[in-house]
Amino acid sequence: MQxxxxxxxxxxxxxxxxxxxxxxxxxxxxxRLFAGLDDAAIDELGRQARLRAFRRGETVxxxxxxxxxxxxxxxxxxxxxxxxxxxxELVLATAGPGDAFGELSLIDEGGRSASAEAVESSSxxxxxxxxxxxxxxxxxxxxxxxxxxxxxxxRRITDQAGDLVFLDxxxxxxxxxxxxxxxxxxGARTDVDIPFSQSDLARMVGASRQTVNQILRxxxxxxxxxLKGRSLKILRVDSLQQRAAD
Numbered sequence: 001m002q003x004x005x006x007x008x009x010x011x012x013x014x015x016x017x018x019x020x021x022x023x024x025x026x027x028x029x030x031x032r033l034f035a036g037l038d039d040a041a042i043d044e045l046g047r048q049a050r051l052r053a054f055r056r057g058e059t060v061x062x063x064x065x066x067x068x069x070x071x072x073x074x075x076x077x078x079x080x081x082x083x084x085x086x087x088x089e090l091v092l093a094t095a096g097p098g099d100a101f102g103e104l105s106l107i108d109e110g111g112r113s114a115s116a117e118a119v120e121s122s123s124x125x126x127x128x129x130x131x132x133x134x135x136x137x138x139x140x141x142x143x144x145x146x147x148x149x150x151x152x153x154x155r156r157i158t159d160q161a162g163d164l165v166f167l168d169x170x171x172x173x174x175x176x177x178x179x180x181x182x183x184x185x186x187g188a189r190t191d192v193d194i195p196f197s198q199s200d201l202a203r204m205v206g207a208s209r210q211t212v213n214q215i216l217r218x219x220x221x222x223x224x225x226x227l228k229g230r231s232l233k234i235l236r237v238d239s240l241q242q243r244a245a246d
Contacts, residue, residue, distance in 0.1 A: 024049040027125045031072040033100040033149050034142070041139050048131040052124050054078075060116035060124070067105020067112050069128045073097050076122025077195050080114045081203065091204040093156055094119065096183075103149065106132055120195055164206055167244070172205040173215045175244035177225065181234055191233035 025046025028034050034042060051074070054060060060071065060078060071078070073095050080101060081091045092114055095101045105112055106129045136142050163172050181192050196204075202212040219225045224240055226233040234240060 024051060024125050027072055027074045028127075030098055031100050031125075032098055033072070033103065033145055035145065037139060037142065041135060045127065045131060045135055049125050049127045052126050054118040054122045054124065056118055056120050058118050060118065061102070061112050063113065063115045064111045067102060067110065067129075069126050070100055070102040070106055070132060071095075071116075072100045072125040072127065074123040074125060076124075077119040078116050078122055078124070079119050079200070080116050082114050089203045090206055091200065092160065093153075100149070103132075103146065104153070107146070107150075119200070168246070169205065169207050169211060170215055170218075171244050171246050172207075173201070173212060174219070174224075174240045176201065176204055177219075177232065177234065178237070178240055178244060180232065190235075190237060191231070194230045194232050196230075 023046060025043050028042050028046055028049065034045070049072075054076070061067075063082060075097060078095045078101065079091050080093045080095065081089050083089050093101075095116075101116065102112070104110075136146070163175065167175065180194060181190055194201075198213055198216070199209045202209045205212065216225070216227055219240070220227055222236075222239070224234070224236045224243075226235055
């Protein structure tokens with residue numbers, strides 16, 4: 001399962017004045033999907049793209065809607081999720097700075113396979129389908145980047161499916177906490193501020209908020225973690241790793 005990652009640190013764009021908001025081209029240069037493309041291609045795509053702001057809790061798109069654009073995250077955090085007929089929600093992935101999402105619908109021209117919602121106030125670059133497909137025709141090397149991205153998506157979903165079948169809830173929560181720390185802190189620290197509510201955490205592991213709360217309390221009582229509000233510190237990485245492998 002893939003969770004929010006820390007920002008991609010890129011050299012300052014010389015065309016962006018100090019203190020100014022980054023241009024769409026500057027954002028696209030830091031997006032993994034477009035990594036390695038030449039400046040001319042990025043600049044052209046940036047001229048055709050646009051910036052959009054989303055408030056916390058605002059819907060970016062809904063499952064089943066036509067997929068006519070992809071999004072690159074400038075700032076903030078977006079969750080991708082599916083919802084059952086009963087209203088139960090399962091979070092499939094999150095996208096943070098440096099991530100793009102929504103590209104699948106541009107390839108197969110189908111509807112959105114999942115919904116997207118801003119977990120916190122977010123700024124996104126929007127690239128429409130025509131501009132993206134034109135760029136693929138002009139820069140075939142983008143196909144390789146796209147295949148890598150889609151391959152990563154398949155791996156994440158496969159990993160998540162295996163977790164839901166083979167790991168118990170304690171194991172899934174332990175693995176989630178390790179991922180949160182690894183991606184939020186870049187592996188440099190064992191403490192992070194979690195941008196998710198316990199309800200969001202529950203939706204990531206396919207459980208109820210009450211059950212996840214009980215598991216977190218049990219981990220804290222065992223000395224594995226120190227959790228205060230949304231501030232998480234892992235005290236026993238080895239214990240959580242063992243629990244996630246059970």
